[in-house]
Amino acid sequence: MYNLLSGLSVIETSSFVASPTAGLYCAQMGAEVIRVDHKEGGLDYDRYMLTEAGRSLSWENLNRAKKSVALDLRSGEGRELLVELAATTGNLITNLPEKSFLSHGAVAARQPDGAPDLVSVRIMGWHDGRQAMDFTVNAASGYPLMCGPEDWDMANAPPVNQVLPAWDFITGAYCAFALLAALRHRDATGEGNEVRVPLGDVAIGTMANSGALAEMLYRGADRERLGNAIWGAFGRDFRSRDGVRFMVAALTPKQWDGLVAAFGLGDAITALEGELGVRFADGDGPRFENRHRLFDLFQDAAANADWADLSARLAAQGTTFERYRTMHEAASDPELVTNNPLFGPAPANPSGFDYPATRSFANMPGRDVGNPAPAPYLGQHTEEVLANRLGLSSGAIGTLVDRGIARLSDKE
Template sequence: MAGLLSGLAVVEASSFVASPTAGLYLAQLGAEVIRIDQIGGGPDFRRWPQAPNGASLYWENLNRGKKSVALDLARPEGRELMQALAASTGQFLTNYPVDGFLAHAALAKRRSELITVRVMGTAQGGPALDYTVNAAVGIPQITGPAELGDTPVNHVLPAWDLLTGAYAAFTMLAAVQHRAASGSGGEYRIPLQDVATGSIANLGMIAEALVTAPRPRLGNDVFGAFGRDFVTADGKRLMLMAITPKQWSGLVAVLGLGEAVARVEAERRVSFAVDEGLRFAHRDALFPLIEASLARRTSGELIPALESHGCCFGGYQSVAEAAHDPALVTANPLFGSAANPSGECYPAASAFLSEPRAPPRSAPQLGAHTEEVLAERLGLSAAEIGRLHDDGLIG
């Protein structure tokens, strides 16, 4: 698995979430990913969350398995080195501005078949972050309980950044395949705003707003299907879902609600057996039945029964609890040990493929591979590298 992209080298000049995520995924699948960093670190080098010593836990996890070259990018000579490195492998990943010194046209003069994958805020080149884009596409207006009225609720997961990063990695591989067939490179731009808007359109939400009506706030109810959180007799909160007929019939059997559900079906002249939309539409009658049944049973009774009937459910827990959960982290082969620049020891994630597994790799110390990469990629001699170091151009 670690060698799926063996032989592919990508230079990355990026910060924050989307573009570094693309580089991370490529590195996890075996590509050589070479980060170009400002001496002393870029704008996200100390980004929260931080270790007690101030090192960024965020930075060292988004940059696992990469190499780091540190340059003084405030000086023309440092930017010249960056341009040469960006073109050196034939693959360049960045979220730097379109028209700066890393413009594709300038880099392609050094290597005509160069592929540049550029993550952007908007297609016009304007700034945008996950949280501003999320606000613009309307998700905060349909998140949270109805009692909030028009008050928006921002969620903490940067979903659009993560989707953009994955799409950028996919685009890089598609561009490499295209070049192998055609011989031509090019610049491929991925605007974060378009990823967000296109994603909600792909889910039918744009059409829904125009063809029917804007979706209301539903709290923890799952739109269009049977799903919500319920509390057991011992205070355990479970998220119960019933998407498929098997999941629904299993849930009804476990909770002993066959007769009660049949009465609702007869009264309302519907059948919940196969149509998840009907279970959602008639949740006003179904939810109270589920609530009453779970209120009489402990989680210790319910969970084994739900598992044996193939039901879909999950318990709520904090991130701290998840970090100690054997199924999720402590006994999950997704996680392993790796040295960290922060000096902290904690489980580190490897590639998401379940088979075959490869252990997680460390993030680089800032500038740890500067001399190696300059010698290998640009053919600089030890004397030349020494001069650059003495001049403060590399770190």
């Protein structure tokens, strides 16, 4: 954690991935992020996979460094407490529908004198109000029908879904950015803002920003499937003599020259250039257009070398490459995890399972990044937040707990 956002407090009421990610990134930069859930846990509280103790590892990692308040959000009184917390704090991240008790207007109307104008960031499905989630907007984007082996029939082959909920994580990161942009505007003008970020717009907008939307309209058709090849450049997976599969990419002249040298293909490349009447050093175009001939040359060379020798040559030439790992291999890899300064000492996880935890992704030389903070227990900070934010006495909070409106820590 860095403390660049110390002094900023945010109320987060959310579930699943995108909205908690926005709060997580703020918390990792030092903001006080107070997640408010239903007293039995939100929709993601028991999200798979669970430990033997019944704790969700997904929830635990998306809510590190946050505080947790647990209220009966099915009751009018519990909802009123949440609205009051958001109104008093003045900063809100949520994926609850706009037409709910936590609408921007409802919260803004409850703001006390002296509170900053409300800034709310709301994650939606589609811009027109339809529901959506990562895997459904991904289906609409066209990407799953762009993936798969090159020889698949475009008309009849099945889609290939990605397993990473990438649109959720991109949306969460964008929402953290949008929140800080709105806060900067408020600091300059005193004006709050309602910010709505549709998950579907993030997906289709990212497709447009990548140039893919313009490409499809320009070509008047879909792009062909490429298997594991890189679109528009030289790159693909290969297999060494001892069965190690790895990926290489060459987007610059230096990367291309390094690959040719590491594979020992200088003479073969020269001969192929003479046959085809091209110069592969001229850029991505000739390399991509003649990729199949090049792939054959590179795979033949890879099949005659063991990975230890080939990887040493690739490294010596400064090429861009990496071997494929299973995710369990990646999680256990010293280079990626154990010796990576991104990870710090494991905090006291509510799950009781001891494993590496991430610091902020950003690296700021000269600043102390600190160690990863644990996730809270559900309701761990209910009493603290209700007292400090709403000024409730211990007796009043005790009454709320006794009546089932508020819940304290679920630590057993």
